[in-house]
Structure formats: structure tokens, C-alpha cells
Amino acid sequence: MNTIWSKHVQGIHTLYSSRTLRFNDFFAPQYLPLFALDGDKPLKILEIGCGPGALAAALHRWYPQAEITALDRDSEFIRFARKNVPGVTFLEGDATALPFPDGTFDVTISNTVAEHIEPSAFYGEQRRVLRDGGVCLVLSGRRGLHAYPEVKQSDFEQAFWNKVAQHDDSLERYAVCKYPMSEMEMPHAMTQHGFSAVRTGYAIIDLTPDDPKYPAAMAHAMIDARRHNDLDAIASARRSFPDHVSEEEAAEMSRIVNERYDARIAQYHRGEKVWDTGVSITMIVRGVKGGNGGKSSC
Numbered sequence: 001m002n003t004i005w006s007k008h009v010q011g012i013h014t015l016y017s018s019r020t021l022r023f024n025d026f027f028a029p030q031y032l033p034l035f036a037l038d039g040d041k042p043l044k045i046l047e048i049g050c051g052p053g054a055l056a057a058a059l060h061r062w063y064p065q066a067e068i069t070a071l072d073r074d075s076e077f078i079r080f081a082r083k084n085v086p087g088v089t090f091l092e093g094d095a096t097a098l099p100f101p102d103g104t105f106d107v108t109i110s111n112t113v114a115e116h117i118e119p120s121a122f123y124g125e126q127r128r129v130l131r132d133g134g135v136c137l138v139l140s141g142r143r144g145l146h147a148y149p150e151v152k153q154s155d156f157e158q159a160f161w162n163k164v165a166q167h168d169d170s171l172e173r174y175a176v177c178k179y180p181m182s183e184m185e186m187p188h189a190m191t192q193h194g195f196s197a198v199r200t201g202y203a204i205i206d207l208t209p210d211d212p213k214y215p216a217a218m219a220h221a222m223i224d225a226r227r228h229n230d231l232d233a234i235a236s237a238r239r240s241f242p243d244h245v246s247e248e249e250a251a252e253m254s255r256i257v258n259e260r261y262d263a264r265i266a267q268y269h270r271g272e273k274v275w276d277t278g279v280s281i282t283m284i285v286r287g288v289k290g291g292n293g294g295k296s297s298c
């Protein structure tokens with residue numbers, strides 16, 4: 001049982017809430033032309049490193065004819081996804097040794113996973129399980145724009161986060177982002193690993209709660225995604241450094257965070273505009289496995 005990512009790197013609610021927003025139907029018109037898949041076909045789609053399942057859920061909505069399998073090596077993510085995301089088969093497994101015969105899938109897809117896995121294993125395994133003419137889609141988070149009001153942290157909060165920063169070695173320890181690639185390197189990597197007709201595109205996900213184009217439920221979800229991120233970071237600090245972060249400190253930090261985001265939601269309801277925003281950019285690289293002059297048949 002592997003629970004490293006969910007316990008020490010990114011919590012279930014951080015990933016599920018941020019990705020549920022990122023793959024909200026509101027943004028589907030940006031993704032679908034870049035995916036360029038034939039939704040009328042009963043495609044067999046494999047998602048690699050699916051985390052708690054938000055992208056798999058969106059794929060199920062966007063391609064109702066497809067048979068979707070999603071895999072991650074973190075058992076907590078898989079347990080959560082099985083419970084919360086209907087219509088998808090979730091499996092615990094390793095992206096570097098996919099438990100499927102050659103040529104099983106029409107499409108492989110992943111979001112913010114490529115940078116964590118050695119490229120020849122990452123692309124090689126997808127190439128192996130794709131049939132000829134199958135499509136590999138790699139989604140990768142790029143730099144965005146994040147503007148939030150400056151928060152005056154109390155001495156207590158500052159001391160807490162300083163302590164966490166002092167002890168936190170999770171990025172090196174768990175090889176997080178060990179294989180980063182630039183926007184130029186990403187399509188090259190796909191070509192080098194045997195894919196053709198490689199193309200790139202970008203989805204710009206604007207999460208600005210005060211923008212009236214977003215319904216209230218979505219604005220709430222935007223504010224709550226930030227809340228989940230902070231609460232998960234506090235819980236992870238308590239789990240990772242129990243000798244340095246006490247139960248009481250973690251509980252007090254969670255109370256402060258909840259109070260802060262409750263106040264932000266109240267502000268939203270009073271119509272008091274803050275115009276805080278988090279704009280993320282997702283790069284989408286698409287390649288086709290061999291055959292037919294690189295023409296996809298998906």
C-alpha cells in the first residue's frame with residue numbers, strides 16, 4: 001500500500017478540488033479541440049497518475065461512449081476515486097510497469113504527471129499499451145498568474161510555516177518534479193519517444209470568483225480550493241513532523257484558515273469585490289503512435 005503522495009506531497013482534497021475546477025465543463029471548449037478525439041467512437045482511454053479522479057470524471061462526462069480506466073500508485077487516491085467518481089474503472093498501479101497487454105488502448109492521457117516520472121519509462125509504457133494510430137495526450141501545468149490580497153499573518157502562523165519550511169524535504173525525498181521540461185522540451189520528448197504528428201496547445205483557466213461570468217457555486221469552489229490547499233498542508237505537516245507540530249497547533253492553524261476563507265465567502269455574498277485571481281496555464285501535447293503516417297484514428 002503506497003500513500004506517499006496523498007499523505008506527504010498533495011492531499012486528496014487539494015487535488016480533487018483544484019482539478020474539479022480546472023476540468024469544469026465551463027472550460028471544456030478549450031480542451032476538446034486540443035484533445036481532438038472522436039467522441040462518437042467507443043474509445044478505450046487510460047488515464048495515468050489519475051490522483052483522486054477529477055480528470056477521469058470530466059472525461060466520463062465529455063466522452064460518454066468511452067470506456068475509461070484510470071491508474072495511480074497511491075492507494076488513498078484510488079480508494080477516494082472509486083467512492084466518488086462513477087463510471088470509471090480505477091486501478092492501483094505503476095505508470096512505469098502498466099498492467100495491460102500491448103495495444104490495449106486508443107488514448108492515454110495524464111495531467112501534471114510527466115514531470116515526476118523518468119521520460120523513457122513514462123512515454124515508453126504509454127506507447128506500448130497504445131494501439132497503432134492511438135493518441136497520447138500529456139497535460140502539464142505551466143506558470144500562471146496568481147494575485148491574492150496580502151494576508152497579515154499572526155506571529156503564531158508565521159512560526160508554524162517557518163517550522164514546516166525548516167523540516168520539509170518532501171520534494172527531494174519523494175522525487176517530486178524530478179524531470180521538469182520546458183515548453184520546447186515537451187514536444188521534443190514525445191517525438192523522441194516514438195510519437196508522430198506531435199502538436200501543442202494551451203488551456204487558460206481563469207479562476208476569479210468575483211467575475212460575474214461564474215455562478216455562485218463555482219465562485220465558492222474557487223475560494224474553497226484555496227482553503228483545502230491550506231488545510232491539507234497543515235494536516236500533512238502534522239503527519240510528516242509529529243515531533244515538531246503538535247495536534248493543538250495544527251487544530252489552531254486549521255481554525256484560523258477556516259475563519260479566513262469563511263470571511264472571504266461572506267465578502268463574496270455581500271458583493272464586496274476583491275478581484276483575487278488564480279489563472280493557470282495547462283499545456284497540452286498530443287502525439288500519435290506510429291502507423292498510417294502519424295494519422296490518428298481516434
Ligand SMILES: C[S@@+](CC[C@H](N)C(=O)[O-])C[C@H]1O[C@@H](n2cnc3c(N)ncnc32)[C@H](O)[C@@H]1O
Nearest residue numbers: 005015019049050051072073074094095111112
Ligand atoms: C501532481 S499529482 C497529479 C494527480 C492528478 N493527475 C491530478 O491532476 O489531480 C501526480 C500524481 O502522479 C502519481 N504518480 C507519480 N508517479 C507515479 C507512478 N510511477 N505510477 C503511478 N502514479 C504515479 C502520484 O501518485 C500523483 O497522484
